[in-house]
Every structure is written in structure tokens, then in C-alpha cells.
Amino acid sequence: MIPxxxxxxxxxxxxxxxxxxKLLKTSGRIEAELRRRLRDEYATTLPRFDVMAALSxxxxxxxxxxxxxxxxxxxxxxxGIVDRLTNNGHALRVAVPxxxxxxxxxxxxxxxxxxxxxxxxxEAWLDELLQGLDADDAAILHTLLGKTERETNAQ
Amino acid sequence: MIPxxxxxxxxxxxxxxxxxxKLLKTSGRIEAELRRRLRDEYATTLPRFDVMAALSxxxxxxxxxxxxxxxxxxxxxxxGIVDRLTNNGHALRVAVPxxxxxxxxxxxxxxxxxxxxxxxxxEAWLDELLQGLDADDAAILHTLLGKTERETNAQ
Numbered sequence: 011m012i013p014x015x016x017x018x019x020x021x022x023x024x025x026x027x028x029x030x031x032k033l034l035k036t037s038g039r040i041e042a043e044l045r046r047r048l049r050d051e052y053a054t055t056l057p058r059f060d061v062m063a064a065l066s067x068x069x070x071x072x073x074x075x076x077x078x079x080x081x082x083x084x085x086x087x088x089x090g091i092v093d094r095l096t097n098n099g100h101a102l103r104v105a106v107p108x109x110x111x112x113x114x115x116x117x118x119x120x121x122x123x124x125x126x127x128x129x130x131x132x133e134a135w136l137d138e139l140l141q142g143l144d145a146d147d148a149a150i151l152h153t154l155l156g157k158t159e160r161e162t163n164a165q
Numbered sequence: 166m167i168p169x170x171x172x173x174x175x176x177x178x179x180x181x182x183x184x185x186x187k188l189l190k191t192s193g194r195i196e197a198e199l200r201r202r203l204r205d206e207y208a209t210t211l212p213r214f215d216v217m218a219a220l221s222x223x224x225x226x227x228x229x230x231x232x233x234x235x236x237x238x239x240x241x242x243x244x245g246i247v248d249r250l251t252n253n254g255h256a257l258r259v260a261v262p263x264x265x266x267x268x269x270x271x272x273x274x275x276x277x278x279x280x281x282x283x284x285x286x287x288e289a290w291l292d293e294l295l296q297g298l299d300a301d302d303a304a305i306l307h308t309l310l311g312k313t314e315r316e317t318n319a320q
Binding site: 019022023024025026027028029030032033034036037038039040041042082132133134136137139140141142143144145147148150151152154155156157158159160 | 174177180182183184187188191192193194195197237287289291292294295296297298299300302303305306307309310311312313314315
């Protein structure tokens with residue numbers, strides 16, 4: 011028998027619950043800061059940034075439904091965002107050959123330039139917001155986050 | 166001089182950007198799974214669960230504006246959620262003495278019982294979804310997440 015000399019420890023389910031709340035708080039706090047900076051410094055929004063990022067990765071264009079799937083944003087919202095980007099001259103809609111009803115959205119060259127600037131700012135902000143983590147910390151955190159993957163992906 | 170024998174390492178800003186994307190992906194994946202289970206197993210939603218959790222912590226009741234501040238959800242959405250909880254018999258609205266226009270929302274005893282059940286399920290789901298992390302992993306992850314706090318909180 012091991013003597014009961016240690017202080018009572020919390021059940022593992024409580025530890026994991028506290029960890030989840032910490033994870034949510036951390037990502038929420040950083041995301042709020044990114045939203046604030048996109049708004050204040052670039053008069054744009056996180057969903058618009060995400061749409062530009064997706065279009066930037068697919069230079070041949072994406073259908074609204076593809077954008078919506080990629081970004082977990084509703085079709086209606088994606089359409090509204092693409093409308094704004096189009097009015098801005100940052101995106102354009104092109105017809106899909108052989109499908110009169112479908113349209114692809116693409117970044118214009120000006121949109122690509124604007125996105126490159128935004129992406130650089132976004133990377134610099136994260137470099138600052140995560141400066142408390144050095145390369146070793148980042149590697150360990152990455153590995154530990156990866157350990158949570160099996161459970162949900164298997165379903 | 167140290168010989169350049171190691172493979173070129175990525176700049177720290179790229180490492181931090183990748184870490185942020187991993188963090189977002191992890192919390193998004195787990196949150197999606199929680200939403201799915203709340204819907205499928207309890208016919209409820211995450212915002213409704215969050216409102217019940219907040220009301221459960223404040224047995225004297227909360228104003229809509231207080232709920233909205235606590236949960237980073239708009240006033241209109243909070244009102245809609247409290248309406249549903251009230252129709253369900255899980256919450257009630259009480260007048261604020263001396264302020265004819267203000268109302269407090271509170272959980273009813275039935276609402277408290279329902280929330281206790283939901284909270285137990287929520288904790289058990291997280292215990293399962295984070296089972297890849299043992300107590301040591303959780304402690305390290307908690308500490309590393311804490312290292313990101315200084316930068317945004319100082320602002």
C-alpha cells in the first residue's frame with residue numbers, strides 16, 4: 011500500500027476541463043486582438059481576411075460553395091464577403107465554362123497585393139502575441155496539441 | 166564559428182504562425198464536436214449551454230447586458246436564448262427592484278437540474294476528447310498557454 015501522504019489531486023476530468031477552458035480563453039483572446047488590429051489598422055475583418063487567404067491559395071478561383079466548405083462560414087456570408095471584395099476591386103467573379111449558373115471568385119492582382127500585405131501584418135502580430143513562447147516551447151505545444159487529434163478525427 | 170551543418174530552420178515568426186493555426190484548428194475541432202453532441206444528444210446549442218453556465222454561477226440573476234458582457238455574445242442573441250430558456254421552464258425573468266425597465270434572468274430549479282446534467286456530460290466529453298493528454302501533458306500545456314498571456318493582457 012502506498013501511504014496517502016500526497017495532497018488530494020483533482021480528478022483527471024476536471025484537469026482536462028480546466029485545460030479546455032484555458033485553450034478557449036487563449037485562442038479567444040488572441041483572435042479578439044487580431045480582429046481588433048485588422049479593423050483598426052486595415053479596416054477589414056477576420057472573415058474577409060480568411061476569404062482572401064483561401065482565394066490566394068487557389069489562383070484558379072473557387073466556387074462560393076467551396077469557399078463556404080473551406081472556411082466553415084455559411085454560403086450567404088461568403089457571398090456577402092465576396093461582394094465587398096468585388097466592389098473593392100480585390101476580387102472578381104468569372105463564369106464557369108459549361109455551367110451557366112456557377113461562378114468562381116478569384117483575387118485580382120490588386121487583391122493579391124492587398125492580401126500579401128495583410129498576411130505579413132498577421133504573421134508579425136502573431137510573432138508579437140506569441141513572443142512568450144520560444145522555439146522549444148512552440149515545438150512542445152505543437153506536439154501536445156497534436157496528441158488531441160486522434161479522438162475527434164476517428165469519428 | 167559554428168559550422169553550418171544543421172538544416173536551415175524556419176524564422177520564428179513562421180513557427181509562431183504555424184502554432185497559431187494549429188491552436189485554432191485544435192480548438193475549432195473540439196468545439197465542433199461539442200456542438201454536435203449538444204445538438205444530437207441534448208437538442209441544445211453551445212451558446213445556450215454557455216448562458217446556462219453563466220446563470221448557474223450567479224444564482225441571484227444577471228441582467229441581459231451582464232450576460233452579454235460575460236459571454237461576448239450580442240445583447241440580441243442573449244435575449245433570444247433567455248426567451249427560449251424561459252419558454253422551456255429553465256429560466257425566468259424577474260424585475261429589478263427600483264428599476265422598472267431592467268430585468269434579471271435566473272435559472273429555475275428545473276433549469277439548474279438540466280444544467281447540472283449538461284455540465285456533467287460536457288466534462289465527460291472533454292475527458293474523452295482530451296484523453297491523449299495525461300496529467301503531465303495537461304500541466305505543461307496549461308503553463309505554455311499561460312506564457313502567451315502577458316502580451317495581450319497588457320493592452
